[in-house]
Amino acid sequence: MRPKDAVITEIVSETPSVRTLRFDITFDAVPGQYLMVWVRGVDEIPMSISYSNGITVQKVGEATGAIFDLKVGDSLGVRGPLGNGFALLGERILLVGGGVGAAPLALLGEEAAEKGIEVTTILGIRGCDDLIFRERFEGAGDLVITTDDGSMGICGRASAGLSCLDLEDYDQIYLCGPEPMMADLIGRCGGMEAKIQASIDRYFKCGLGICGSCSIDPEGIRPCVEGPVIRGDRLLGTEFGRYKRGPSGRKR
Structure with missing residues (x-):
């Protein structure tokens, strides 16, 4: 699966070390599925999907630090949604x-x-x-x-x-x-x-x-x-x- 180009349309600071990035594309995902996010020139890392068009990132290492350096209009490569999500069961x-x-x-x-x-x-x-x-x-x-x-x-x-x-x-x-x-x-x-x-x-x-x-x-x-x-x-x-x-x- 080749990465898609996801352009950042909004960045929300949730806490000093956590940000949400919203993209110009929507992911047809089951809650709990994830994306492989390609930070060009750095690494590809898994990220949970927190909105139908967004991910929430905690700054913990080189790749997430590089994501924190991005601005609205920049882009990331994304593969997915991948894996199995949560199954909603019961009342x-x-x-x-x-x-x-x-x-x-x-x-x-x-x-x-x-x-x-x-x-x-x-x-x-x-x-x-x-x-x-x-x-x-x-x-x-x-x-x-x-x-x-x-x-x-x-x-x-x-x-x-x-x-x-x-x-x-x-x-x-x-x-x-x-x-x-x-x-x-x-x-x-x-x-x-x-x-x-x-x-x-x-x-x-x-x-x-x-x-x-x-x-x-x-x-x-x-x-x-x-x-x-x-x-x-x-x-x-x-x-x-x-x-x-x-x-x-x-x-x-």
Whole structure:
């Protein structure tokens, strides 16, 4: 698949380290699918789709730093949408996001609300300055916020938000965020793993299931094509949340 040229039409600063880029093209995507974004002369990286015509980027490395240098009218190469997105199931759902993992969940929550599904969201962030898409989640349903520093909502990680909810009330639980956070949440939902859908962020080189850099031991699950959304019960007994691999394939 050759990249399409996506011209930036709008840049929104969500936080000091997070920006949303809107493009002149629309992606026919299921929430949870991703794009391979080509930053010319730098790298190609996977990015979740946060709007039908946009992505939300956190500045964490060389490629994302280069994206932050772009202006309206500049362009990126994009391949996708790729992979499997979230499957909307049931009448009451719970979304749990950590940091910029809120991006694909916001799109999912809006779609669910439009279909009459009851939505509750837990957003886990470091501090109040890191909150993104509050209005979108509140527009979709109830919102619970947790902060590591106690500056907003419940003090603690995203799992602290579970204390005010009965997980048995929800037909599906959707996760997106740091892998240790998601592994912890799956571990706290014993017996309910089959109704959990987790969006996995790993080192994707090809996005085609060829290189194996994103594989999850011991089955060799390839999140770039079999995911990035994978059901929680399939992750039981794997390396998920314990280690992953870097560009060289070495565990980290």
